[in-house]
Amino acid sequence: MISCQTIIEAMEKIAPHNLAEEWDNPGLLIGDPAQKINKLIVCLDVNNNVINTALKEKCDMIISHHPFIFHPLKKIRTDLPQGKSIQTLLANNIAVFAAHTNLDSALGGINDYLCHLWGLHNTIPLNTASTEELIKLIVFVPVDYAEKVRLAIGKAGAGFVGKYSNCSFESNGTGHFLPLPGTNPFIGEIGKTASVNETKIETIFPAKIQSKVIKAMLKAHPYEEAAYELHSLKPTNIFTGLGRIGELSTAIDLEDFTAMIKNTLPVKNIRLVKSNNKKIKKAALCSGTGAEFINRAKFMGADIYITGDVKYHEAQKAQELNMNLIDAGHFGTEFPIVKYLAKKLETIATKNKWQIKVLHDKASVDPFTVI
Numbered sequence: 001m002i003s004c005q006t007i008i009e010a011m012e013k014i015a016p017h018n019l020a021e022e023w024d025n026p027g028l029l030i031g032d033p034a035q036k037i038n039k040l041i042v043c044l045d046v047n048n049n050v051i052n053t054a055l056k057e058k059c060d061m062i063i064s065h066h067p068f069i070f071h072p073l074k075k076i077r078t079d080l081p082q083g084k085s086i087q088t089l090l091a092n093n094i095a096v097f098a099a100h101t102n103l104d105s106a107l108g109g110i111n112d113y114l115c116h117l118w119g120l121h122n123t124i125p126l127n128t129a130s131t132e133e134l135i136k137l138i139v140f141v142p143v144d145y146a147e148k149v150r151l152a153i154g155k156a157g158a159g160f161v162g163k164y165s166n167c168s169f170e171s172n173g174t175g176h177f178l179p180l181p182g183t184n185p186f187i188g189e190i191g192k193t194a195s196v197n198e199t200k201i202e203t204i205f206p207a208k209i210q211s212k213v214i215k216a217m218l219k220a221h222p223y224e225e226a227a228y229e230l231h232s233l234k235p236t237n238i239f240t241g242l243g244r245i246g247e248l249s250t251a252i253d254l255e256d257f258t259a260m261i262k263n264t265l266p267v268k269n270i271r272l273v274k275s276n277n278k279k280i281k282k283a284a285l286c287s288g289t290g291a292e293f294i295n296r297a298k299f300m301g302a303d304i305y306i307t308g309d310v311k312y313h314e315a316q317k318a319q320e321l322n323m324n325l326i327d328a329g330h331f332g333t334e335f336p337i338v339k340y341l342a343k344k345l346e347t348i349a350t351k352n353k354w355q356i357k358v359l360h361d362k363a364s365v366d367p368f369t370v371i
């Protein structure tokens, strides 16, 4: 048995919270990070089927792609579907967690999984996540002053990791120095080697606030000459972002490509907007709703774009751009992640010898039926 927090931390590695779009609402939506988890179920939506399976299987946690609570709640009416579900989940102590746009964007997330399914390689995001340059600061401080310096640099904006502030790492050791003539040492005497118990503080901050952080650090630091290092960190998000574009090993006919898409997804049909008869070599995709990236796919040289929820005028726009377009449905492009995510969590659980069972929803189907 492990804590809900342990699962949250595992999910943070799979789909870092800071990759979520601003309007999104991922994370723990119902429950307590301290509650114990024996069994969890992964799903696309927290619907009645999933809640009933969770109850029957005695699951303590549901991990969904779509956030169960998305819009702020003004009331919890237990006579209405969502309120009734919240009541059931709380009464049965079932935690609910969501990884939404952060799972879409993440390296190894939904869109990367679709690339894997379709044999696309050399993939990059269609819409890259922010790639702000970060600076790593390492500063050595007498042990008694560590907290003062840590708080000062935190106040200046250092140590933001996702939605956490004041993040830093500390280790203790011994610093040695020889004050030379003309100095005014805080500790020790001129001409005599001194040894001091020091704390090494490590943290990061965006390059644009470097002078503010260093100024705050020097002000709080007791030494005349503070010892510190600055390292520029390469942006870490270059492989994350919404959608992907990649290449097939060999160009194939549009008909073969569309058949391959249909055969690899949980769909009975897909909709094709045929704009030309060119062979397909470069394909762009975005799981769920992604028609907003048709232009981007065209600009990046895709021969075809695959997404879901395409409207009439968006299909027309693809034709105007001479871009082949496939609407494989919202459910069709996202449901495959359920089994894949459960497998990832199972692998982490086995590796860490966690005593938990990971189930995945097999019962949900696309709400649309084609007659």
Ligand SMILES: [Zn+2]
Residues within 6 Å of the ligand: 066, 287, 288, 289, 330, 334
């Ligand atoms: Zn979706």
